[in-house]
Amino acid sequence: MPDLPIITPISAASGPYFWGVDIGGTGIKMGLVDDGGHTVAFERLPTREAEGPTAAVRRIAAVAADVHARLGVTGDVVSLGLGAPGPMDLPRGLLVAPPQLPNWWQFALVAAVQDAMALPVAFLNDANAAAFGEYWLGSGSSDRSMVLLTLGTGVGGGLIVDGELVNGVNSFGSECGHLIVDPSPAARLCVWGGGRGHLEAYASASAVVGRTLQRLAAGEESSLNGQFTGGQFGGSDSELTAKKVYEAAAAGDRLSLEIVDETATWLGVGVSSIVHVTDPGSVVLGGAMNFGGADCLIGRRFLAGIREEFKSRTFENVYQGTTIKFASLGGDAGYLGAAGYARKTHLDKH
Numbered sequence: 001m002p003d004l005p006i007i008t009p010i011s012a013a014s015g016p017y018f019w020g021v022d023i024g025g026t027g028i029k030m031g032l033v034d035d036g037g038h039t040v041a042f043e044r045l046p047t048r049e050a051e052g053p054t055a056a057v058r059r060i061a062a063v064a065a066d067v068h069a070r071l072g073v074t075g076d077v078v079s080l081g082l083g084a085p086g087p088m089d090l091p092r093g094l095l096v097a098p099p100q101l102p103n104w105w106q107f108a109l110v111a112a113v114q115d116a117m118a119l120p121v122a123f124l125n126d127a128n129a130a131a132f133g134e135y136w137l138g139s140g141s142s143d144r145s146m147v148l149l150t151l152g153t154g155v156g157g158g159l160i161v162d163g164e165l166v167n168g169v170n171s172f173g174s175e176c177g178h179l180i181v182d183p184s185p186a187a188r189l190c191v192w193g194g195g196r197g198h199l200e201a202y203a204s205a206s207a208v209v210g211r212t213l214q215r216l217a218a219g220e221e222s223s224l225n226g227q228f229t230g231g232q233f234g235g236s237d238s239e240l241t242a243k244k245v246y247e248a249a250a251a252g253d254r255l256s257l258e259i260v261d262e263t264a265t266w267l268g269v270g271v272s273s274i275v276h277v278t279d280p281g282s283v284v285l286g287g288a289m290n291f292g293g294a295d296c297l298i299g300r301r302f303l304a305g306i307r308e309e310f311k312s313r314t315f316e317n318v319y320q321g322t323t324i325k326f327a328s329l330g331g332d333a334g335y336l337g338a339a340g341y342a343r344k345t346h347l348d349k350h
Helices: 053-071 109-117 126-137 205-217 242-250 254-278 297-313 316-320 330-349
Strands: 017-023 027-033 039-046 077-084 121-125 146-151 155-161 282-286 323-326
Touching: 017 053, 017 126, 017 330, 027 053, 027 330, 039 053, 039 330, 053 109, 077 109, 077 126, 077 330, 109 121, 121 126, 121 330, 126 146, 126 155, 126 282, 126 330, 146 254, 155 254, 205 242, 205 254, 242 254, 242 297, 254 282, 254 297, 297 323
Parallel strands: 017 077, 077 121, 146 282, 282 323
Antiparallel strands: 017 027, 027 039, 146 155
């Protein structure tokens, strides 16, 4: 079981309170957060995707009611932030066709949650929620503008400019993983299968696995040779994962180190394009694939490679005025950002 977030006693918290709900394909994270960003209650429940969204909404409401009664805060909870995977229709509060939730397609999620919770709901893409969490409480908390790239099975993105999330007309804003980095006809396909040459086709955990397996199949020498039968990220022990590539790189495997360096190069290309359009001044890297992060030699090498590629493709003053760093909130960023966005929406209206 992953570590739980730090819980602040209700006696030390300061209302009003905001729910942050982060819906994923396998799990739902719920955090009740006070006005200063402190978590006073946290619950994790299985999505049970096959049971459908109505059953999940009932369970979310039941958990919230229990927490309100236990903490005695029923009248002080003023809003709920709801992060979910896309594609989505934000103005209509609709989940359109999230690949992780096939039984939830075309579901009016916001209306269902509002009815069940009797609270206003602020709805946002899950990567945007993570971005807002880092912006409010994490690595971007000192920045006015920021872009978050979440590196996992795919590449998610969240963009905040002058304090405002970029959601877009089609609820597709900030999808940085679908930035085109390779326009060639033979470019790699991204995770969802229809995007050729997208950033996530080169810089996601799935891409790391795919590129590594391709080179192993071509006969390149590596400590990984002969160990794996498949290429699914997060699969069984007989399947290659980005984490296993990182571990081999940390042990000095040449091929794995080259894969890490190539991934950094592709991300540097993507970061350059994002920065040239938005000039946020702050680029934050989140998600599960960080090659050990700032506390690891390979993670620091990965980050340095991104910076080096960015420097080679941008202007000196832009390079000097842009920080690139790892996220700090880990898996808590989604629910914290959802709560923070609910808080922002509440304050904007009052």
